[in-house]
Amino acid sequence: MRTVAAEDAIKPESRPTRMTTVEFDLHGYYPGDIYGGLLTLIVRQAWEMGAGELVLIHGHGRNRGIVPYFVNTNTGLLGLAVRRTLKSSLELRQWIYHSTINRGDAGLTSVRLKPKSAPTRTEFEL
Secondary structure (H helix, E strand, O other): OOOOOHHHOOOHHHOOOOOOEEEEEOOOOOHHHHHHHHHHHHHHHHHHOOOOEEEEEOOOOOOOOOOOOOOOOOHHHHHHHHHHHHHHOOHHHHOEOHHHOEOOOOOEEEEEEOOOOOOOOOOOOO
């Protein structure tokens, strides 16, 4: 039986911790940015941070008391671009669970990420 010296033991503060949720605010971006690869960068970096869930805040786009659909707003189109890309991109499937896209709230979209054993990033670099 091998004994471990106190200095060789792993200290709790040095253990990598798994972040549960990471949020990214997309206000100020356009749907063309999403289709141009921005969403791929965000999802990959969130996965590298060790996040279990990524919440993309894109704004509601509807429910402003204005009818018809998405009148004079980019946030509705931005939300559609985010959700369409998450559903259809084969590249993103290496980092996300494809069937876990949550569209329950009109102003955000969340998705579960696949686990990463050792996070390599602490913040977004865009």
